[in-house]
Amino acid sequence: MIDTHVHFWNFDPVRDNWINEDMMAIRKDFSPKNLLRVYNDLQITGCIAVQANQSEEENHFLLTLAEQNEIIKGIVGWVDLLSPNLDERLTYWSNFKTIKGWRHILQAENADFILNKKFIAGVNLLKKYNYTYDLLCYHNQLTDIIKMVDQIPDQPFVLDHCGKPDVKSQDIKSWSENIKTLASNPNVLCKVSGLLTEADWKNWTEKELFNCFDTIFEHFGPERVMYGSDWPVMLLSRPYQDWFNLVYKYTERFFAAERKLIFTDNATNFYGV
Template sequence: MIDTHVHFWNFDPVRDNWISEDMMAIRKDFSPTNLVSVYKDLQITGCVAVQANQSEEENHFLLGLAGQNEIIKGIVGWVDLLNPDLDERLNYWHNHKTIKGWRHVLQAENRDFILNPAFIAGVKQLKKYHYTYDLLCYHNQLKAIIEMVDQIPDQPLVLDHGGKPDVKSQDLTAWAANIKTLASNPNVSCKVSGLLAEADWKNWTEKELFNCFDVMFKHFGTARIMYGSDWPVMLISRPYQDWFNLVNKYAERFTADERKLIFSDNAKAFYKL
């Protein structure tokens, strides 16, 4: 089994200022050694490490960890997609085969950034090097994401955290409609990950999360959904095992082959692990 979405960091209160005071559980260092015993208990064989810092130094940091920890099977790094020398940078990073794709924190950007022709041109360049691209956005940004995706029909894309629906309010109508539209693009996959951060951290219910899972699985199907934890961010709500068990419980409705797709094969195919 593969966990397609984890982060590692040496906590820096200035650089990591998105980790607010009410997230005390994650205002510290997290390394692969923190995951080894949990993964062993749950029979998870590896993970994809996703950038948490928007710098090329982050790529070196994650590559260093991957060189010392075999649980890291792939890396989603960061590169400046607006850089006029982007092709040179992609060519440089292409020598590091553990890097499978790239991500920018689009949830922190506005519509004009997402639909900037230069940014979209940058994403289009990724195909030349067989890279993937992770889409990170809030539910209220999905319309812009859809317009962006419509312009890059042959680039492998994955929606992180299901597009961050408002689990807490359960106002899911607009989000569900946008997920349906986005999923009509066959090059887009979806991660079942990160939803605890969008819920009431201490008082969410299984039904609230399953309502979101229903939409994601209805439109993406088991062939384009992959399991992820969003560890350690999810620790603001529950221990790792609770999230895994929740997704595993939902997946009981599927066949053994379908569960294998969700927890393993889709990730291996998408990220070329």
């Protein structure tokens, strides 16, 4: 099994200022070694390390970790997709085969950025190098994400954290409608990940999360959904095993071959690991 969404960092209070005082559980270092025991217990054989810092130094940091830790099967890094030297930078990074794709933290940007022609052209260039692109956004940005994705045919996309629905309020009608539209694009997959931190961290219910799962699996189907944890961010709510067990419980309704797609095959095919 592959966990398609984990982060590693040596905590820096200035660089990592998004980890505020309410997040004491993750205001510390996290390395692959912290995952080995839980992965062994759950028979998870590898992970995709996703950028948490928007710098090319982050790519080298993750590459070093991957060289030292076999559980890292692929990396989703960061590169300046607006750079006039993007082609040159992608040529450079293509020498590092562990890097499978790229991500920009679009949840911190506005519509003008998401629909910027230069940004769209940058994402469009990724196909030349067979790179994937991870879409990170809030539910209220999905209409812009749909417009962006529709302008970049044949680019492999994956939506992180189900597009961050408002699990806490359960106001998910417009999110569900946008997920239906986004999923109609066959080039977009979805990670079932990161929902614990969109819920009430300590008081969420299984039903609240399963309501969101219902929408994702109805529209993407098990053929285009992949398991991810969003560790260590999800530790703000629960231990790793609780999230894994929740997803596993929900997917027991599927055939064994479909569960294999969700937990293994979709990830290996999408990221080429």
